[in-house]
Amino acid sequence: MQRTIGRLIPTLRRIERLRFGTLSGRRSVQQHAQIIELAATGDATVTAAAVRDNWLTLGAVLDASFPDHDRGPQ
Numbered sequence: 276m277q278r279t280i281g282r283l284i285p286t287l288r289r290i291e292r293l294r295f296g297t298l299s300g301r302r303s304v305q306q307h308a309q310i311i312e313l314a315a316t317g318d319a320t321v322t323a324a325a326v327r328d329n330w331l332t333l334g335a336v337l338d339a340s341f342p343d344h345d346r347g348p349q
Contacts, residue, residue, distance in 0.1 A: 287333075294336045303329060 294300045306329045313322040 290333050290337050294333055303332065306332075 295303060306325065310322060310325045310329065313325050316322075
C-alpha cells in the first residue's frame with residue numbers, strides 16, 4: 276500500500292497545483308477554516324463531511340483536466 280500511495284503522490288501534487296493555482300482555488304482556504312472551526316466543536320461526523328467535500332473538489336479538477344475521449348467507458 277505504501278508503494279501505491281508513493282506512486283500517487285506526484286499526481287496528487289499536480290492536481291493540487293491545478294486546483295489551488297486558480298482564483299477559484301482560494302475557496303479551499305475558506306473550506307479549511309470551516310474545517311478547523313468544525314473540528315473545534317468536536318463533531319467528528321460533520322467535520323469529516325467537510326473534509327470529504329474539500330477533497331472532492333480535487334476530483335472535479337481531475338475530471339475536468341481530461342478530454343471526454345480519454346475517460347474511457349462510463
